[in-house]
Amino acid sequence: MSASQLPRATPDQLSTLTPLAGMSKERLAELAEVAVVERAARGSDPLKGRLQSAQSIFLLSGELLLAFEGGGTLVVVGGASEETFHALNRQKQKLGRTKAITDVDLLAIDDEVLDILATWDQVAAGGSGDGGSTMARAVRSDARLITGAFSLTNLRSGAFAQLPVAHIDELLKRFERLKTARGNVVIKEGDEGDFYYVIESGRFQVERLVGGAKVVLAELKGGDAFGEEALVSEAKRNASVISLGDGELLRLGRQDFNDLLREPLLKRAGFEDAAERVRRGALWLDVRYPSEYQYDKLPGAINVPLAEVRNMFAVLDRSKEYVAYCQSGRRSAAAAFLFAQRGFKVWLLEGGLRTVERQT
Numbered sequence: 547m548s549a550s551q552l553p554r555a556t557p558d559q560l561s562t563l564t565p566l567a568g569m570s571k572e573r574l575a576e577l578a579e580v581a582v583v584e585r586a587a588r589g590s591d592p593l594k595g596r597l598q599s600a601q602s603i604f605l606l607s608g609e610l611l612l613a614f615e616g617g618g619t620l621v622v623v624g625g626a627s628e629e630t631f632h633a634l635n636r637q638k639q640k641l642g643r644t645k646a647i648t649d650v651d652l653l654a655i656d657d658e659v660l661d662i663l664a665t666w667d668q669v670a671a672g673g674s675g676d677g678g679s680t681m682a683r684a685v686r687s688d689a690r691l692i693t694g695a696f697s698l699t700n701l702r703s704g705a706f707a708q709l710p711v712a713h714i715d716e717l718l719k720r721f722e723r724l725k726t727a728r729g730n731v732v733i734k735e736g737d738e739g740d741f742y743y744v745i746e747s748g749r750f751q752v753e754r755l756v757g758g759a760k761v762v763l764a765e766l767k768g769g770d771a772f773g774e775e776a777l778v779s780e781a782k783r784n785a786s787v788i789s790l791g792d793g794e795l796l797r798l799g800r801q802d803f804n805d806l807l808r809e810p811l812l813k814r815a816g817f818e819d820a821a822e823r824v825r826r827g828a829l830w831l832d833v834r835y836p837s838e839y840q841y842d843k844l845p846g847a848i849n850v851p852l853a854e855v856r857n858m859f860a861v862l863d864r865s866k867e868y869v870a871y872c873q874s875g876r877r878s879a880a881a882a883f884l885f886a887q888r889g890f891k892v893w894l895l896e897g898g899l900r901t902v903e904r905q906t
Contacts, residue, residue, distance in 0.1 A: 557574035565633070605625050610645070612641060669718075670685045679718055695746050717802075753787075779877055830845075833855070833880075844902070871899060875895065
């Protein structure tokens with residue numbers, strides 16, 4: 547299709563489309579950032595080769611001739627009419643071809659994006675039969691949550707991306723809001739893990755004591771999560787997190803975290819299954835210290851110590867599949883969860899290298 551990209555769609559335009567009816571202005575504004583507007587010339591077939599694509603395509607302006615399979619009736623549709631509130635390639639009667647009677651502007655939205663937003667929006671709208679919990683209502687309309695903790699990016703590839711639909715309502719009910727002020731210590735190094743946190747607003751600093759000196763490891767912002775490592779690995783906190791100013795956090799208790807987030811995200815594999823995945827192209831991910839890795843690493847394994855996992859999000863290939871391992875499975879569980887939160891395909895070697903030793 548000969549097309550040139552035009553300015554983004556507006557929330558008002560999106561609000562007229564049937565799949566998006568009822569979504570909040572804030573959510574529509576976010577969706578407008580990823581929807582693509584295209585122009586097709588008069589006489590062309592704008593949907594050629596795209597009728598089965600994983601996008602829903604809408605007519606915004608101009609006139610288009612629709613020819614249906616099996617010699618069905620030819621229909622002329624115009625932008626901003628009732629017929630175009632539905633996706634052109636999702637008609638009840640199957641399309642065969644189209645022809646632009648005038649120059650036309652089309653809007654393309656990934657079906658996955660539509661499905662994710664519709665799922666979260668509808669579950670949040672009717673969670674408890676009365677408009678949902680306070681958190682559910684906020685997820686539908688609070689701009690801070692829509693652009694932060696529950697942004698489209700997080701819903702597509704973050705911790706919530708693989709959350710079973712049945713868990714969404716419970717998750718929204720169990721999250722608590724917590725305000726912070728400058729200097730507040732949210733997590734203290736050496737303490738027991740008790741909560742999982744997602745930043746709604748504000749900035750937070752991650753630091754650790756090394757040889758008695760404070761070392762700054764990272765700065766976190768809206769939408770980022772922390773506190774999961776101690777919960778997944780059942781170890782003490784390995785760093786402190788301090789609020790750099792006024793902020794708001796969402797927190798989830800240990801048991802709720804385990805039930806609603808940890809288990810859905812952790813994909814476990816026994817050694818035989820894991821080895822077969824590696825034979826088919828997956829990569830071993832050794833998350834131990836370099837000294838351990840050098841001593842008895844698995845063939846072809848990449849060394850990403852647990853403390854370095856966050857630094858590897860922009861380095862490792864997201865199209866690859868990985869199998870994380872350590873000695874017992876504890877550190878690799880934490881690493882696998884961290885990677886899964888960012889949309890990586892990572893399996894956890896159940897039982898770690900100890901199971902490998904028993905089988906070799």
